[in-house]
Structures are given as structure tokens and as C-alpha cells.
Amino acid sequence: MKFGLFGGAVARRGEETADSQGYGGFIDTVVEAEQLGFESIFIVEHHFSGGGQLSSSLNLLSYLAAITSTIRLGTAVTVLPWHNPVLIAEQAATVDLLSGGRLDFGVGKGYRDIEFDGFCIPKEESLARYEESIEVIIKSWTSNERFDHNGKFWSFKDIIVEPPTIQKPHPPLWTAAGTDESIARVAETGMSVMLDHFASFERTEERLTAWRSACDGIGRNFDPMEVALARGVTITLTNDGLEKATAIREERVSRMFDKFGALPGLEKKSDQPDSYANPDLAIDDAALLGTPDMIIERIQTLKDMGFEHILFLLPDSVETLRIISKEIMPAFKS
């Protein structure tokens, strides 16, 4: 199995310091995570949240490229409707070049109203903008000849895009998907898929089934490494601790959903108020909470479903990563 990380640095307005490490704790954690054997760090990108969320993921990955050597550097995700597709292709290629070919480029079409409103981009254009951008980005990375693009949202004339990527034909593309329909659509594009950490094990298994059957339907080989499953993790050694961790997770997830709405594929269905699709009910059943042995058992359940690529949500304490490395990962070494 492959274990990576998923998260983001935080720097709030009003809390800035004069030292050089506004994102310092996060950066130190990634450097140690590489040494502990984690194989990737996927970082978020959000705008206008007011909570200090990372907004320039490719800049932070450029910094990490300089101080790491093996860990894969991913975005989860770069929301394409916000970006000029040629500029983002150049920036991503630069990260790939600077990191010696370690970029995993995660892309999405966006879901937060606060971002669509902030950028003054109609939400109903998101899919069309996303699809046009993907086309331009791949062309930008792969074309050694000048080309034109005349699209609905963007036009470029007689361009050649530099620098070249190290990975050929281009860095792996990942995208987050939540509904069965969008999961099937990702399978058709040839990209890899990321599944969120909010969905219950039950819903997560359904999503894997959707991916497998979409692959079967189009003759795509099922490669478990192309399905990255995000999971929250909290290690607790007592019952008290477990209750507290559950409460904390519940509070955080509820706050996220209240503020930004549910993720696609997890909307509350009014006709099934108690279904897995209700995120309030899925909280306990989604995360990896408990003792190392309990977590090993939970991961084994995921492995039995067919998952072999887990991205742990970056925990509050680096000590959790040390325990995962020492006590959990060895159980899944082949």
C-alpha cells in the first residue's frame, strides 16, 4: 500500500510574524514526513475564506521542491475555472522542473459559492471552463510546435509554452470526484481520481465500485494506485481520548459543511434524511480514529475493499505521523 498526506498550511491575517516561516510548522512537518516514509503531500488551494487557507499551492510546492528530494508534490486541488490555463500550465511545469518530476497535478471545477462569487464566475460555467482548461493545459505541456486555441472562455494565438515538464508526456492529472456520475467521467478522461475524507466507508466503497465499473465499461485497466482515498486520522490511546477526538472531528466537519456546503456526492437527501449521504451521520464512520491497532483494522477494511492508496488528512501533531510510520505502516509493508 501507498501512504501519503493531504492538507494545507495556514497563515491568517493579523497573525503574521517577522520570521521567515509563516507556513513554517507545515513545512517542517512535510520535511519530517518525507523522512518517515510518507510518499506524497497533496495540498489544498482556497480563496477568500478569511481563515488563512493556502491560496497559492504551486508556490508552496516550489518551496517544498527545494527542501525535499523524494516526496511527491501534489495539488488537491487547483480549481481550474479561477486560472488562465496557459499561466497555470507554465506554473505547474515549473514545479515539475524544479522538483525533478515530482508534481501530481490535482485539478477540479470548484464547488464553493464564496469562490465563484468572489471571482465573479457563474457556477453554471464551471464544468465547461474546467474542460476547456484541461484541453489547453495538456496541449501546452505536450506541444513542441506553436499552436492556437480558440475556445469559449480563452483564446491564444501562435503560442509555445515553456518550460518543458520533466515527466512525459506530462505530470499525472488527478481530480476529485464525489458523485458516481463524476467518478465515471474521470475514469473516461484517463486521469486518476481522489476521493474525499468526509464520506463514510459505505459511501466510499460505492464510489470505488463506480470507478471500477466505469473502468470496465471503457476497457481501462483498474490500477489501485490511481485511486487516492483521503482519510482523517487521530490516534487516541484511551476511551476518553476517542470520545474527544470524535467530538472535535464532528465539530470541524460540521463547520466546514455549514460554511461551504456539502461536497458533491454527500449532499443531504431530503427523502433519505438518515442515509450515508448525510455528512452529520457519516462523521464517525469516515475517519480513522482510535488506537494504532484499531486504525490498522480500519485500513485493512479499506484494503479489502480494494483501496491501496491512502492520503491521511494532515494531523494536528507531527507525533501522529511518527506513530503511523512506526506502528501502522509496517503492518501493510508487502
Place this chain on the structure above:
Amino acid sequence: MKFGLFGGAVARRGEETADSQGYGGFIDTVVEAEQLGFESIFIVEHHFSGGGQLSSSLNLLSYLAAITSTIRLGTAVTVLPWHNPVLIAEQAATVDLLSGGRLDFGVGKGYRDIEFDGFCIPKEESLARYEESIEVIIKSWTSNERFDHNGKFWSFKDIIVEPPTIQKPHPPLWTAAGTDESIARVAETGMSVMLDHFASFERTEERLTAWRSACDGIGRNFDPMEVALARGVTITLTNDGLEKATAIREERVSRMFDKFGALPGLEKKSDQPDSYANPDLAIDDAALLGTPDMIIERIQTLKDMGFEHILFLLPDSVETLRIISKEIMPAFKS
């Protein structure tokens, strides 16, 4: 006096290697330059040239932020009409944060036809786009409250832009200017100014005069550190070497002007074919070519004009930087 550097990394299509250092030679040079006492590195940003020119300057600066500790990190310049002003404000703030407040943000309105055509942006919109972007960028950096922007080219609604910059109220803004009119306009904005390395000493002195009188006219204090003068430099120890260096410089400058047109303020004037404004004639008289003693004399001339902030065009060999550090800089230590 203050000495910095100006240049860019190159990575051409078809020359990529599997090693992690596509921009490696450039990166190594900057690290050594910091140790040699150079106080800044300003890097270019260009698109679609086909020659491997750096396109994502803020990503490369993010990488450099990780492996340097004192050298100022500048763009020269980020052409604002290509960029979403909020995204570029976020990216620049991220570099400022990652570098502990070492960003010098150089901005421009663009001059290359190949870039305006490539991005399908009419050249006649460049100044209006530039001015609108500056307004949005400064607001993004400095506003601790959510704001709206309804401009001619961009609209944003109810946004707050993160991360915060380290430098307050915001990173220094620089802009390149070439004509007397645009130099005066920069003085009025409160930004610092960069003067190109193509203009002859004579034209360069005129530009400084234009800056000084603009400052006088609006009651702005003249600070020589706010006027960065770029200069090509080649150290030669023989007459033969000097002739060769002159020929190389002549060939490069002519090729640049042929391909992209003359820079503003250096256009050939048809009624004055032999004036300083003819770049073909200004070549010998613009660069710093010769022995260390000859170059010290040339820099002294610039100092006597009032220049105290020189950016050397990054030379082909790092050995040149070592000689500058050892034999030229000490002559100007106060």
C-alpha cells in the same frame, strides 16, 4: 552603493533532463551570489519566446526563498496585463511570506507583440489593464476587510485576500520605465523605478534627470536606492577579449531588438538616425566591459551622476561575479 543582479533561468524544450535541476546552473549561481555579497536577484518573466525563457518567476523565487536567507528576491518584471490581479497578489504575498519579507515586486505593462498576440490582449489596453491591476493588488495586500472591485477588466465581490504579506504595508513595488514621460509617471505613483541595461550612459543620465525633476515636482524625496539601474557586465583582461566581448554583446542586443522591438524610450528616431536613441549605436556605451579597473571607473561615472543601486545583468560565468565581489565591490564600500 548597492549591487544586485538581474537575469533569468533558461530551460528549452527538447533539452530537458531527468535530473531535478532544469534551472540548476541559475539556482547555484544565485546561492553563490548571496555569499559573494550581492544584495538582490531580479528575475525576468516572458512567455511564448520559444527560447526557454523563464515564464513563472514567482515559482522560481519560491524555490530560491527556501535555499537563500538574505538576498532580496525580485521580479523584473511581472507583466500585469497577463495576470488575474487577485491571483498574482496571492502568489506574490506567498513569496513574501515564504521568504520572510524579501520580495521586491517589479511590475510592467508589457511591450512584446508576441506576448500581446499570444494572450490575445490588445496592446492598446495595456496601460489601463496595468493601472487597474495595481489598484487591485494593493487593495488585496492591504485590506483587512472584505471588499468589492468593479473595474473595466476585472470584477471581484466580497473578497479578502490571503496570505498576509510580511512586509508592511506591502512589498516594495518597482516598475521599469524608459521614456521620460513614463519615468515621471512612476515617480508620481510612489513606486521605485528600474532602468534598462540597453540605454547609453548619456540616455541613462537623462532618465535620472527626468526622475529627479519629477520627484521635485511632486515633493517626493529623492532616494537613490529607489532607482535601480541595470547594466551588462563582461570582465576582460586583454584588448582581444574586449573586442570579442563587445561583438558578443552587440550581436545579442541586436538579436533581442530585431526579435522583440526596441524597448520604450530607445526607439530609433527616423529624424535622428545617429542619436543615442539608436540602440545599435548605444551598445558599446551602455555596458560595463573591460578590466576591473575600467569597470570601476565606469561605475564611478554612474555614481557621480547619482546612481547608487546597480543591477548587473547575470553574466555567463559565475567567475565574473567572484571578480566583481573581490575586485570591484570593495572600491565602493562606504
